[in-house]
Amino acid sequence: MKDEGYFGPHSMAWRVHSNPVTLVGGVRALLIQALHPLAMAGILEHSVVTGDISGRYMRTRDFVLAAIFGDRATADEAGARVRAAHRPVAGVDRVTGLSYRATDPELLLWVHCALVDSFLAAQQRFGRRLEGAEADLYVAEMMRMGRLVGLRDEDMPVGREDLRITMASYEGMLRHSEGADATWKLLAHPPMPLAGRPVWALVFAASVSIMPPKLLRIYGRTAPKIPASALSAGVTAGARFARMIGRPSPVFAAARELARAEGVRL
Template sequence: MGAEETGLFGPDSVTWRVHSDPVLFLGGLRALFLQALHPLAMAGVAQHSQFQADPWGRLIRTAEYVGTVTYGSLSQAQAIGAVVRRAHRGLTGVEPETGQSYRVTDPELLLWVHNCEVDSFLDTARRSGMRLRPDEADAYLAEQVRAARLVGVPEAMVPDSVAALADYFARMRPVIRCTAAARRTARFLLFPPMPTPVQLFTPARPAWAALAALSYSLLPDWARRGYGLTGLPGTELTATALARSLRLVLMALPTSLRQGPHYRAAQARIASVCDRTA
């Protein structure tokens, strides 16, 4: 079977294993909280995205991107990566609190977004109970270098191991700051707009708030300090226990409910190729 059918990673990759886990959405929300702490990256989102005007559409498009890059064919992954690069091209701005200018295509900013994402996916998976050996965690980050290249980050810049990723975040701690835009985003993630009937007649509002609060609690202590809300003693242990409990519940669901459409489409595509070559 060729690279076109298996895509960037393939069914035997650690990426497929991590990204197919039902708690991945917790990692996605954690990544958004973390990404917002970089003033220039946050300014780019605030000034050039539709996140505030169309939050649910933005989240759906982000999930579509991750799903296509993870499970799509090679040409599908490359095509959606090209769409993102075109969307970023020429976008510039000024971070209002410091007056510092930025380019959305700056590899350093793209690297921050990438590293927040992969750190959040990996950390959430492991803390919620997925058994990954240290070498498998390193393999996941090495695989994800391909995803970073897809949006324009030079390979040499991308951490490809747990130790390298930890070193990166240690270097970035003096950079992070909770700007007004970051605080608005955090509030938005915790309490997004919902149609009135949904708020009044369904448990969507408290359920979302609980999941978003859990995602926030899964942040590393230095990131929660960045927001000024570290939580009570034992926050990390409590968040880990809750994430494990949630994963146990989700893993008890039927496979058809746990597997996303991109994963099922990839399985069908690869099975079709195997049938033709059998």
């Protein structure tokens, strides 16, 4: 029997992450994660290139693809790489004066929840909306991804309400910082071919449009005043452009063939 990994063709995770709107969710997740100063400290102070935000996006994307669409060995290897990369990352944050470790379960949980919440928000706004029970199932399924980076089941949300409560519990820690500002600016204006910049502007605006207003206020920003139809068109065009300039994912290609063999279209 073919190894379907930790999720499989009939999972909510495969349904959500086969949709290109995850591009929007990924950008939203980075913007939200960046508001936690201890999460940003590890990137700004331990990257080979200081503030390697774009590299972090690509590494996160590769991990999520491997965790969700890879077979179990591929997913386990991806998780092991993340855990190994986290082990030496520790220090004292210059913004808060607090010590941090990338292996801290509270930081891992913040990153995990921001990802899950953002992917779900993008799906609900720009993809095929999940019904209530389907959305709860997606949150629960994503615990399997959390385990790969070292989180325990008892610490992770098992549904939308748990996710909302967990996200809210971090609000007192969130703040605007140099790192958050650098993240915003890089994601708003990433290095890319001139032809792709107008499309990316809409993708970024779509990501910002689904951020919680209270988090936008921390950034000192407001939601973009762009018609929903224009944002949706921009997301579609952005996904096509990303596929054109990005390297194809063998993991996703193999998963798509597996799904097709089971009568599931991704």
